[in-house]
Amino acid sequence: MNKSVRTRFAPSPTGFPHVGNMRTALFAWLFARHEGGSFIVRIEDTDVTRKVKGAVEAILDGLRWLELDWDEGPEVGGKYGPYFQSQRLKLYHGAAERLISQGDAYYCYCSPQRLEEMRAEQVRRKQPPGYDRHCRELSAEERRQKEAEGIIPVVRFKTPLEGQTRFNDLIWGGVTFENSTIDDFVLLKSDGYPTYHLANVVDDHAMEISHVIRAEEWISSTPRHLLLYQALNLEPPQFIHHPMILGPDRVKLSKRHGAVSIIEYREQGYLPETMLNFLALIGWSLDDKTELLSRQELVDNFSLERIGKTGAIFNRDKLGWMNGVYIRGLSPEDFVQRSLPFLDKGLPLEVKRPLDIDYVRQIMPLIQERAKTLADVAELTKFFFVDELDYKKHPPIGKNMDAAASATALEASRQRLQALEMFDEASLEASLRPLAGELDLNTGQLFGTLRVASTAEVATPPLFQTMAVLGKERCLIRIKSALDRLSVLRS
RNA sequence: GGCGCAUUCGUCUAGCGGUUUAGGACACCGCCCUCUCAAGGCGGAGAUCACGGGUUCGAAUCCCGUAUGCGCUACCA
Numbered sequence: 001m002n003k004s005v006r007t008r009f010a011p012s013p014t015g016f017p018h019v020g021n022m023r024t025a026l027f028a029w030l031f032a033r034h035e036g037g038s039f040i041v042r043i044e045d046t047d048v049t050r051k052v053k054g055a056v057e058a059i060l061d062g063l064r065w066l067e068l069d070w071d072e073g074p075e076v077g078g079k080y081g082p083y084f085q086s087q088r089l090k091l092y093h094g095a096a097e098r099l100i101s102q103g104d105a106y107y108c109y110c111s112p113q114r115l116e117e118m119r120a121e122q123v124r125r126k127q128p129p130g131y132d133r134h135c136r137e138l139s140a141e142e143r144r145q146k147e148a149e150g151i152i153p154v155v156r157f158k159t160p161l162e163g164q165t166r167f168n169d170l171i172w173g174g175v176t177f178e179n180s181t182i183d184d185f186v187l188l189k190s191d192g193y194p195t196y197h198l199a200n201v202v203d204d205h206a207m208e209i210s211h212v213i214r215a216e217e218w219i220s221s222t223p224r225h226l227l228l229y230q231a232l233n234l235e236p237p238q239f240i241h242h243p244m245i246l247g248p249d250r251v252k253l254s255k256r257h258g259a260v261s262i263i264e265y266r267e268q269g270y271l272p273e274t275m276l277n278f279l280a281l282i283g284w285s286l287d288d289k290t291e292l293l294s295r296q297e298l299v300d301n302f303s304l305e306r307i308g309k310t311g312a313i314f315n316r317d318k319l320g321w322m323n324g325v326y327i328r329g330l331s332p333e334d335f336v337q338r339s340l341p342f343l344d345k346g347l348p349l350e351v352k353r354p355l356d357i358d359y360v361r362q363i364m365p366l367i368q369e370r371a372k373t374l375a376d377v378a379e380l381t382k383f384f385f386v387d388e389l390d391y392k393k394h395p396p397i398g399k400n401m402d403a404a405a406s407a408t409a410l411e412a413s414r415q416r417l418q419a420l421e422m423f424d425e426a427s428l429e430a431s432l433r434p435l436a437g438e439l440d441l442n443t444g445q446l447f448g449t450l451r452v453a454s455t456a457e458v459a460t461p462p463l464f465q466t467m468a469v470l471g472k473e474r475c476l477i478r479i480k481s482a483l484d485r486l487s488v489l490r491s
Numbered sequence: 492g493g494c495g496c497a498u499u500c501g502u503c504u505a506g507c508g509g510u511u512u513a514g515g516a517c518a519c520c521g522c523c524c525u526c527u528c529a530a531g532g533c534g535g536a537g538a539u540c541a542c543g544g545g546u547u548c549g550a551a552u553c554c555c556g557u558a559u560g561c562g563c564u565a566c567c568a
Binding site: 010011012014044046047049050108110112115119122123125126127128129130154155156172175176177178181182183185186188189190191193195196200215216217218219220221241243244246248250251252281282283285287288289290291308309310311312313314315317318319320321322324328367369370371432433436442443444445446447448450451452457458459460461462463464 | 492493494495496497498502503504505506514515516517518525526527528529530531560561562563564565566567568
């Protein structure tokens, strides 16, 4: 009997949605969708002290942004709920009690101080750190005494002293651990919350998870989980550990490497389709050449077998390139709509809001192939919106020209443009291109001077298109002010 | 220190014993296009497949060591 595929994303609300976690979610989601199974989100809020307010919302936002829809979990519910571990405490207590009564777990009364000293001593003597099993064989009398002292115990697993635990990871193959290297880990903390180890085993079973997909850092914990499944007489799921995302220094990607939250990438103007594609390609590949894959292609082609084994550095250059590719692929109107919030946020305060949408629609096609991120859009177009240009950075003087020659060129252009009836790209070109020769300038010189005059920038979209969008009136005013600027420079 | 895992251009990767003078992408360089910047086209440089031993007629591909790196080693996940 082939059990249906059920994968889960089990984030801990102790921070914001890290791109590494989101990729784990993506892999689990892709596998579920590819197999026609279910994707479950479960919030592992068992660490009361590290809980961060708003983290659950941020995580769900991240998932929604990437459109990783979940079949069961927060907000949507499901028949295996609740999907917050803090609401499932009874289940963990039940499991812990069962293990205690079976003799597979025990109460431990050791104080944090004692544990700390023990660890320090072990490190000092270069011994493997781990619980020394001090409370493993306490007598009933000893326990009563500790209880009488008012010590609230933790519950520890009675790890078998001998034998080995092995599992077959779909990506790594067979991995074997000696039980003797695993200490008696905590199952239930003294505050009544379970540790990850217990909760994750209890829930993965209760929720009938078929494939546990998680990062490589969990490999060493897996034998503990297996031991728990065994003690509880439950059938373990299939384990899949994928490699991690690294920073440029090759260690696990973290805050000090810069942006790590998926939300930050949204704010920096990356498209969700870019992030989806890019994240999928960290550690997974389709073949020897395919780089660009749509959501549907990803779902259709995803397979666990093609996940690699080595950690991958998060390559921002490539992300930028890919985002440019996706931006260029947007329909003009879609690009406008997606850019609007960024224009609103990024344009100088002096620019009147709301923006003239028709004007924006004329502008955006001019920069669509020049933007790497949506956040670039304001900087790329601000000269279209401001009333006063500032020529301090780039004086309106053409290449190998002086102020006088530039003024002559601008004045000639001004007259020419003044007389123009149609102010579209073709008319502008028909009028200005011949002018260059008449002024004994090359086109680069004339157009360059006009470019700076009308935009105060040296790099812009094509001159005639730009001027056409700016419109006759604006262009003439700007040429006039460039002329004024030149006379200041000459005096 | 212990345990586990990994190692192909700067980076991401393809490769799963012969089709490989190791393929693609980003980044880089050059040329073309061109009014600038992009985009695009063409081309270039860049990997003795970590190292050392085997196995084999033949190894990046299989085996064993070594080195390096990473992960775990909490009443965190």
